[in-house]
Amino acid sequence: MNATTRETTAPVDRRAPARWSRVLRSRGWLKLIRLLAVLFMISVLTFLSLQLLPGDPARVILGDQANDPATLAAMRHELGLDQGILARYLDWIGGALSGDLGSSYVTKETVSSMISSRLPITLELVILSQLIALVLAIPAGIVAAINKGRGADHAIGLWVFGVLSTPNFVIGVILIWIFAVTLGWLPANGYQPWSEGVGAHLGSVILASISLAAAPFALYQRVLRADYAETLGRDFIDVARAKGISPLRIVFRHAIRPSILGLLTVTGLTVGVLIGSTVVVENLFGLPGLGAGLVSAVQNRDYIVVQGMTLVIACSFVLINTLVDFLYGVVDPRLRGATAGNREG
Amino acid sequence: MTTELTAPPAVPSGSRRRGRASRRRSWTWMEILSATWLVLLVFGMFLLPLILHLDALEFDAKARFAGPSAEYLLGTDNYGRDLLARALSGAKVSLFIGLGSTFLALVIGVPIGTAAAYFGGWVDAVISFVTDVILGFPGLVLALVLTAFLGASKTNVMIAITAQAIPAFVRMARSQTLALMNRDFVEASKVLGTRPHSIIARDLFPNIADTILAFAFVAAGRAIIIEGGLSFLGMGLPLPQPTWGVMINEGRQYLNTDPHLILVPSVFLMLSILSFNVLADRLRADATTDGGGKGA
Numbered sequence: 001m002n003a004t005t006r007e008t009t010a011p012v013d014r015r016a017p018a019r020w021s022r023v024l025r026s027r028g029w030l031k032l033i034r035l036l037a038v039l040f041m042i043s044v045l046t047f048l049s050l051q052l053l054p055g056d057p058a059r060v061i062l063g064d065q066a067n068d069p070a071t072l073a074a075m076r077h078e079l080g081l082d083q084g085i086l087a088r089y090l091d092w093i094g095g096a097l098s099g100d101l102g103s104s105y106v107t108k109e110t111v112s113s114m115i116s117s118r119l120p121i122t123l124e125l126v127i128l129s130q131l132i133a134l135v136l137a138i139p140a141g142i143v144a145a146i147n148k149g150r151g152a153d154h155a156i157g158l159w160v161f162g163v164l165s166t167p168n169f170v171i172g173v174i175l176i177w178i179f180a181v182t183l184g185w186l187p188a189n190g191y192q193p194w195s196e197g198v199g200a201h202l203g204s205v206i207l208a209s210i211s212l213a214a215a216p217f218a219l220y221q222r223v224l225r226a227d228y229a230e231t232l233g234r235d236f237i238d239v240a241r242a243k244g245i246s247p248l249r250i251v252f253r254h255a256i257r258p259s260i261l262g263l264l265t266v267t268g269l270t271v272g273v274l275i276g277s278t279v280v281v282e283n284l285f286g287l288p289g290l291g292a293g294l295v296s297a298v299q300n301r302d303y304i305v306v307q308g309m310t311l312v313i314a315c316s317f318v319l320i321n322t323l324v325d326f327l328y329g330v331v332d333p334r335l336r337g338a339t340a341g342n343r344e345g
Numbered sequence: 346m347t348t349e350l351t352a353p354p355a356v357p358s359g360s361r362r363r364g365r366a367s368r369r370r371s372w373t374w375m376e377i378l379s380a381t382w383l384v385l386l387v388f389g390m391f392l393l394p395l396i397l398h399l400d401a402l403e404f405d406a407k408a409r410f411a412g413p414s415a416e417y418l419l420g421t422d423n424y425g426r427d428l429l430a431r432a433l434s435g436a437k438v439s440l441f442i443g444l445g446s447t448f449l450a451l452v453i454g455v456p457i458g459t460a461a462a463y464f465g466g467w468v469d470a471v472i473s474f475v476t477d478v479i480l481g482f483p484g485l486v487l488a489l490v491l492t493a494f495l496g497a498s499k500t501n502v503m504i505a506i507t508a509q510a511i512p513a514f515v516r517m518a519r520s521q522t523l524a525l526m527n528r529d530f531v532e533a534s535k536v537l538g539t540r541p542h543s544i545i546a547r548d549l550f551p552n553i554a555d556t557i558l559a560f561a562f563v564a565a566g567r568a569i570i571i572e573g574g575l576s577f578l579g580m581g582l583p584l585p586q587p588t589w590g591v592m593i594n595e596g597r598q599y600l601n602t603d604p605h606l607i608l609v610p611s612v613f614l615m616l617s618i619l620s621f622n623v624l625a626d627r628l629r630a631d632a633t634t635d636g637g638g639k640g641a
Contacts, residue, residue, distance in 0.1 A: 034474070037474070038474070038477050038478050038481060039481075041474075041475075041478040042478055042481045042482070045478065049490060049491075049494050050494070052491070052494035052495055053494055054495075054496060161619070161622065161623070162615075162619065164622060165566065165615060165618040165619035165621075165622050166615050166618070167570045167573050167574060167614065167615075167618070169573070169574065169577050169590075169593065170593065170611045170614060170615060173593060173597065173600070173607055173611065174611075176600060177600055177604055177607075181600055181601050181604075188600075272483060273483060275483060276483025276484060276485045276486050277483075277485070279483075279485055279486060279489060279574075279578070280485065280574045280577060280578065283577075283578060284577075284597075294486070294489070294490075295489070295578050295580075298489060298490070298493040298578075298580060299578075299579060299580075301493075303493075303494070306490060306493060306494075310482070310486065310490050313482075313483065313486055314481045314482045314483075314486070315481075317481055317482070317483055318477075318481045
């Protein structure tokens with residue numbers, strides 16, 4: 001979430017721990033087992049979260065209606081509270097694997113249909129905000145690196161630092177104030193599907209995407225600036241200059257390739273962070289995505305929905321991070337078999 | 346940063362760092378302003394309500410949406426409540442939860458991470474696995490769901506924010522310790538037969554302390570962001586306790602007419618997080634030029 005941690009967390013673990021855990025890291029299929037184990041533990045924790053509720057979950061969920069013994073018994077049965085905890089877990093995870101996560105107590109809608117209608121909106125926000133962040137961060141990073149230590153670098157750095165220190169909902173409110181209230185160009189909130197027209201649709205998601213893009217933009221700019229500045233100091237750049245290759249060509253061709261790897265990694269790892277950030281931003285902009293669904297489920301004490309959505313969010317987060325690790329090995333063959341280093345949540 | 350030639354610290358101890366303090370670069374105006382803001386905020390939130398007789402909850406029907414005046418220095422909100430008083434009351438919550446949960450996460454996470462790196466093997470494998478599992482939940486989602494299930498109270502919000510912060514400290518401490526494990530002074534201690542807890546406490550902790558402290562400032566800023574997000578979503582401390590997130594959320598509907606309702610808490614929030622980040626950058630720069638922990 002916060003980019004300023006990156007520099008201090010960078011040292012990658014090159015030390016070989018005990019033998020079998022080294023095997024776990026080097027062999028692809030054992031990595032897969034580790035991944036499955038992580039997913040399994042996530043499902044167990046998500047399942048057990050219901051146990052954190054003070055008192056009988058059925059009573060907590062029902063609230064006032066818990067006084068009716070028949071309703072209470074029905075709810076206890078629906079939650080499986082009349083069974084042992086292991087049976088309940090197996091039942092729940094079995095359902096989850098076949099796409100049945102139960103149904104909302106409030107709306108009666110099934111959790112999986114809620115997720116499938118909400119997920120595309122969240123994904124669109126994540127993709128749009130990644131694009132915005134990259135489009136802004138790449139030039140900002142390169143300009144800062146070329147002018148390292150000079151005015152432009154300091155100015156961009158200060159701006160990035162400010163963005164980094166502003167929570168996304170504050171950025172969102174500022175954007176609403178500028179573009180919706182003062183200028184009146186865009187709606188302050190509400191969602192327009194594609195069927196309402198491309199302009200209306202994009203208009204309804206663009207401010208949210210910019211709010212989401214702010215933190216990744218700052219992170220990417222810092223990462224790219226550092227890597228790019230390092231590349232510019234390498235010998236082969238001097239050689240290229242000495243050969244008389246034009247400075248522009250060096251900047252845009254020779255220096256980019258070696259500098260882009262760090263950026264690629266954080267871009268991938270940020271996808272998961274963005275899914276987390278949508279929780280607040282979707283709520284602010286009234287967009288019916290997964291994050292807003294989670295919040296309204298929490299507010300309605302709709303715990304079955306909370307469980308289901310948390311499971312989906314956490315699993316996609318882990319799977320995306322694994323995919324990034326994998327792609328990292330594809331992009332940089334030297335790192336095959338190693339991990340992509342530290343992941344910051 | 347200046348490339349300062351430093352001999353590797355043969356005997357790591359507090360005196361080493363203190364002796365070097367005089368050679369550090371002077372404070373920039375950003376750093377001075379940041380420290381000043383945090384100090385003012387701490388004094389302000391305790392003293393100003395007493396001096397100015399502020400009440401964060403008192404309604405004033407005659408002064409709704411008032412601008413800044415002698416009576417209400419930063420104006421009032423939709424119920425005529427003093428925005429300065431509310432912002433200062435929110436500062437108590439943000440700083441208490443931000444610093445408290447960061448402190449707890451540090452105290453829990455750093456020993457675990459150091460132990461993982463020191464012992465390696467299955468200890469490391471288990472700790473890394475558990476860390477991976479917890480990091481599978483995005484920070485805000487974990488905090489939100491934990492608060493939802495535990496119930497929103499000061500303690501539970503603190504627990505939730507601490508829980509999402511611990512893995513980062515574990516990772517930090519682990520990677521920092523790993524960088525030290527092959528250094529001669531650690532090897533020497535081992536050869537001499539020093540007990541593990543003593544090596545960890547006397548050789549490893551002092552050397553990772555600078556970097557961890559720098560990271561703690563980042564984590565404090567992050568904790569304040571998450572606390573703000575939780576209260577913005579109505580899942581923070583129970584009402585009527587004013588927090589910055591709650592104030593921003595309540596001010597949303599008056600954005601058209603009275604943006605100062607949001608401006609006041611937003612400025613407090615941004616300045617506080619910015620201050621923590623500026624100071625963290627400074628501490629990290631010191632830690633890396635110091636030769637102690639291995640920087641990036």
